[in-house]
Amino acid sequence: METYFNTYFSKETKTANLAVFRVFFGIMMFFSTLRFLSYGWVDKLYIQPKFFFSYYGFEWIKPLGVYTYALFIVCLISSFLIIIGYKYRYSIIVFFLCFTYIELMDKTTYLNHYYFVSCLSFLLLFLPANRRFSLDAYLDNSLNQEYIPKWNVDCIKVMLFIVYFYAGLAKLNSDWLLEAMPLKIWLPSNYDLPILGSLLQKEWVHYAFSWGGALYDLMIPFLLLYKPTRWFGFFMVVVFHVLTRILFPIGVFPFVMIVSALIFFDSDFHEKLIHKASKLLKLKPLNNSVVGQRSPRKIPLLIIGLFLLIQLLLPWRYLLYQNELFWTEEGYRFSWRVMLMEKAGYAQFKVVDSSNGKSFLIDNNDFLTSFQEKQMSTQPDFMLQYAHYLADHFSENGAKNIEVYVESYVAINGRLSQPYVDPKVDLAKEKDSFAPKKWILNFNDDIKGL
C-alpha cells in the first residue's frame, strides 16, 4: 500500500493541463466578475440592503459600503493576472481571498457554483499552475517546467468528480425520481422556447429530464475519466450545460463546468492548445527548464488531501440530523445539492413588547430586499438571524423585553404550503448553532432517498 502511494506521488504529468486550466479558470472568473459588475448587482446586492445575512461563524464579514466595488475590481484584476500568469502565487491568493470574502458577505446570494469557485481557487493556491504558458515562466525561465507531479492535476479531477457524483446522489430521492419534482414545476414555464417549449409541457419529458439528469451526474465523472468515452462524455457535458443554461437562469456556471471538464483530457490536447495559442499570440517558444525535480512538497499535499477528505465527508453531515433535509435544510448547503427543490415561503414576523404586551407585525420590505425576503422565508437560519435583527432594532428604539414570533408557511416541490416555524416560540431567545432547530415544525410528508 505504502509503495503504491509512493509510486503514485512520484508520478509526473505534463504541466500543460494545469496551465490551460489556469487560463480558462481566469477567463471565466474575469468575465463572471465583469458580468456581475455590469448588471449593477454590487449595488443591488451588497450596497442597497440595510441588513446582511451572515454565515455562522463569519458574522464579521460584511460588505464594505461603496468600497465593496474595490473588492470586485481587485477580483477582476487578479483574475486577469491569473490568465496571463503574472505573479501567479500572489494573484491566486488575492483572488481566493477576495472572491471568498465576497461570497461570505451575505448568504442570501449563496450558490453552489460560487462555492465551487472558492473550492477550485483554494486548490489552485497550492498548485504550480504558472509553470507553463505564463508570464512568470517567460520572465523567469527556471520556472518553466514541462512536468509536474501528477497529483497536482488529479486533485482537480477529484474535486470535479465529487461535484458531479454527489449532485447525482442527491437526485436519488422520491421527489426527483418518482414525482419528477421540481422539474415538473420548472420546465412548463419555459413554454416560450421554440420546439422545446411545447415538449416541456408533457409529463414524460419531465420524467425523462429527471432521470436523465440523475444519470448524467452519476455517469459523467466516469465517462470523463475513461479515455475511450472521454469525447462522448465531453459532448454530453456541453449538451447538458448548454441545455441547463437555456432552461434556467444559472449565469456563467455552465461555462465554468464545460471548461473545467477539459482537465480530464490528455496532455497532448492541452499541449496543442498551448501551441496554437502561442502561435496566435506570436509568442516565441521557451526552452523547458532543465532544473531537476524539486523536492516533493509535503505540506500542500497534506492540505489538499485534508481538504478533499472534508469535501468527501461534509455533504453527509445531514445524516446527523433527524428531520427531513429538504424541509429543515440542516446540512443542505455546501453539499452539491444543485437545482434540487422548489421551495417557496411566507414569513410574517410579529414583534411583541413583553413589558406591556403590545405587538405589531413587520412589513419585511422595511428591512429586507425582495431577494433577501425570498431566501429568508424558506430557510430557518435566515429567519433566526432576522428575528434577532428585529429584536435588536426595536430594542434600540426604546422598547425593552422584545419578543419576536413568526408565522410562516413553506411549500416544497409542489406540495401545498404547510406551517413552518412554531409560532409560539420566541425566536429572539433562540440561539443559532449546529444543533437541530427544534422550533421547526414537522414536515407532514416523507421524501425518501439519499
Place this chain on the structure above:
Amino acid sequence: MKKTKVWGFIILLSLIVFACSTSDDEGGTSEETSDNFNRSAMLINWADNIIIPAYTAFNADVAVMVQASSVFTETPSEANLQNLRSAWKDAYVSFQSVSMFEIGKAEELNFRNRLNVYPTDVTSIEENVSNNTYNFSLPSNIAIQGFPAIDYLINGLAGTDAEIVAFYNSESTATGYNGYLNELTNTVLELSTTVLNDWEGSYRSIFVAGTSSSATGSVDKLVNDFLFYYEKSLRAGKIGIPAGVFSVDPLPEKVEALYSKEIGKELLLAAITASQNFFNGKSFTSASEGESLKSYLDFLNTIKNGDDLSTLINNQFDISKTKAAELGNDLALQVTTDNSKMTETYDELQRNVILLKVDMLQALSINVDFVDADGD
C-alpha cells in the same frame, strides 16, 4: 479527427445558443397549437374582457364625477353636494376594479398612488387651497390628490352639509376650494383617460403579445402586480394598517374614505370581488369566464391534499367576503368599537396571500418581484 470534433461542438453550441436567442421574437404564435394552455388567450381575456371594460366603466364614472363637481362649484348647494358625493362614490367603487392593474401607462403614471393614497394630507391641502398653487404631478404631492382628497373636500370640511357648502360660497374661501376641487376631479379624469387611451391604442397589442415566460412577459408582470396590490393595498391598506396589525396601536384615521364614514366596507368588498373575478377570468360585463389564473392552475393540475388549489383560493375569497360583510360601513368606527372583526377579516385576507403568493406562484413557476440574480 479531433479537430472535426472540436468544430462539431462549436457548431452545435452556436446552433443551440442561436435557437435560444431568437426565441423571444417568434415564440408567440407557433407553440400555442401544441401547448394545451393558451397564455395568449389568457392575456386577451384579461385585456379585452376585464381590463379595458373596467377602465372604460371607470372613466365614464369619473366623467360623471367631474360633471357633478363643476355643477357643484358653479352652484354650491346641498343638493348638488349630494349629487357630487354620489358620483364620487360610484367612481371610487369603480376604481376598485382597475386599481390592481398597475401595468403599462398606469405604472408609468403611478396611477394607484395618485388616485388613492390615504390618509390624505389635510394640512398641505389647506395650504394649497389658500395659496392657490399646486402641482399634482410632483411625487411629493401624492397625498394631496385623488379620491381621498376629494373625500376631505366634500365630506370632511365640516360637520354638516350646510357648513360644507358654506366653504364653497363664502367670498373668502370660495375661489380656493372651488378651484381645488375641480382641479382634483379633472386630474383624476385626465389620468384615467390617459390610461384608457393607451389600452385602447397601442398598449393592448403590446400586452397581449408579451407571452414570454421571462420577467418582462405580461403574465409574470401582471401576476406580480396583482399580488402586490392584493397584499399591500387591499389586505394591508384597507384593513391591516387601520386595524393596527403593523403598529403598536390601531390607527382608525388610516381607513379608506375616512371622511365619508359610509363607504369603507363597500370599497373593500368591491376590491375583494374584483380580485376574485380577475383570478377567475370573469368578464367585467357578463358572467362568462375565460382563460385565467384559475384555468391556468387547473391546467397545471396542481391538485394537492385532495383539493384543487384554485378551489382553495376561491373558497378563501368567499370566506374573506363573508367576514368583510360583517363589518360596519364605517371602518374607522369599526376599529374603535370592535377591532376584532377587523383583525379577523385581516386574517382571512392573509390566508389567501399564502395561497396566492406561495402556492400559486410556485405552481406557475413565477418569481416574486424579479430578482434578476442567478440560481444554481
